[in-house]
Amino acid sequence: MYNPKIGIGNKYFNNSRDNLTINNKNSAILSLKLFLLLAIFFVSLSLISAAEINFIRAENSSGFSQGEALIAKLSGNFIDKPTSNNVFFYRGHVRIPMVYEISEMNDDFYIYALLIGKSQGNYSLALENVRYMTGAQESEEDIVKNFTINENISDFSIEPGFVINDTDFSIEVQNLQNNQITINIDTSDNLLVQDSVNVNSGEIKEISFQLKNQEKSFSEQIKLSSEKTSYTIPIFITSNLTSGEEINNSGTTNGGTNNSGTTNGETTPGSEPGTSFKFEPGIVRVSMATDSKSKRIIYIMNTGETEIKDMVFFVPLTLSPYVTITSSKNIKVNSSEKVEITIESDTEEKLVEGEISAESENFTSDFKLILNFTKDYTPPEDEQGKEVVIVTTCVQLKGTVCTENYKCSGETADTKDGVCCIQPATCQEVKKSSTGKIIGWLLVVFVVLLLFWFFKRYKKVKPQIKFPK
DSSP: OOOOOEEEEEHHHHHHHHHHHHHHHHHHHHHHHHHHHHHHHHHHHHHHHHHHEEEEOOOOOSSSEEOEEEEEEEOOOBBSOOOOEEEEEETEEEEOOOOOEEEEEEEEEEEEETTTOOOSSSEEEEESOEEEEEEEEEEOOOEEEEEEEEEEOOOOEEEESSEEESOOOOEEEEOOOOOOOOEEEEEEEEEEEEOOEEEEEHHHHHEEEEOOOOOEEEEEEEEEEEESSSEEEEEEOOOSSTTTOOOOTTTTTTTSSSSSSSSOOOOOOOOOTTTEEEESSSSSEEESSSSSSEEEEEEEEEOOOOOOOEEEOOOOTTTTTTTTHHHHOOTTOEEEEEEEEEEEEESSSSEEEEEEEEEETTTTEEEEEEEEEEOOOOGGGGGGSSSSEOOOOOOTTTTOOOOEEEESSSSSSEEETTTOOOOTTOEEEEEOOOOHHHHHHHHHEEEEHHHHHHHHHHHHSSSOOOOOO
């Protein structure tokens, strides 16, 4: 006999089993979703925590022009603080020398490198042998950022690529083009600077920035741009340094050194009043083949009110095996003297740099020399076949290259862009002398008189006619 309760019970029982199956499936799907969410969370956490290198530039690109300055920001949770000993550059898989600086600010690290002299190709910036956190894990894997250098030539280069300072500072720019360029300057109201600057071909010029408030700390980005090249430069101004100290770009505290790594001149106690001189340019970069010899000429200018006497040069240990300095010991007021730098490169590829200083009457000034010894190096066209290369431009000596039909009224100097007329001398027009015209007319008169004399003499002599006998 049919028992409806049993049927109903079986029906209920069967529904319960189906519901149990459905619930089990839902639980499995929920667990899978939870697992995926946790996995995504931990992966995201590891990506966020991992150290990385990002280029700082107006356009989001890893392609650079030849001669451009590379600026990068290194972020991450570092166990070991990165130093210059951990930064390496490669072309392909081959390590190469590079002029660069690294410094720390606000738990991040900033790197800038000068790509001058580097040809078209694939490169990479690597941070090696540094421990850092990747999520909850400790890692020592190399941090690598690839970039390329294309066939284009940058309009201009800059140095430094970032500024960490407590007072006024300057940024050095060099025109890499064959024509004059205009560099536009965009900054905040915290800094006083001109809107733009014109730079001649090959000229190195300093752009000076003044702080509106010397006691205010701030950070910002300065933009320097021309028609084809643009830089975004991080600036960090701190007001908590002790008096007389200044931070340079290597992150160390150092007295008397400006943000570009060179000093404009330093007076020590007991120096002669009015004594002052400086090198032009303040930074000299030389790329040359290994096991070779070359010379560079720069100038040292007497910018003071007294004659410089018994000047002595000092070459640091890093440069002394390769560099010899030759120059006059005395410089008259409002004069400049050549400084001849003789360089003999090493047999191996290497990058060396240092600051060469001069001292007189307890006044000191220096310039930075950067040497890049590269195997099979090919110099630029304007340097090929030249043993001596003049680095200083006429503009740096605050002089003028006299044009045709003009002559300098005083002291001159051979510079990169021609014979330079040094101030206070000026280019004066060469007036054509009338002496030449007088001599010319006298010659004409003499020739006319000579012809007249011959003609008259010939006319007086009558031909004799002989008749046959």
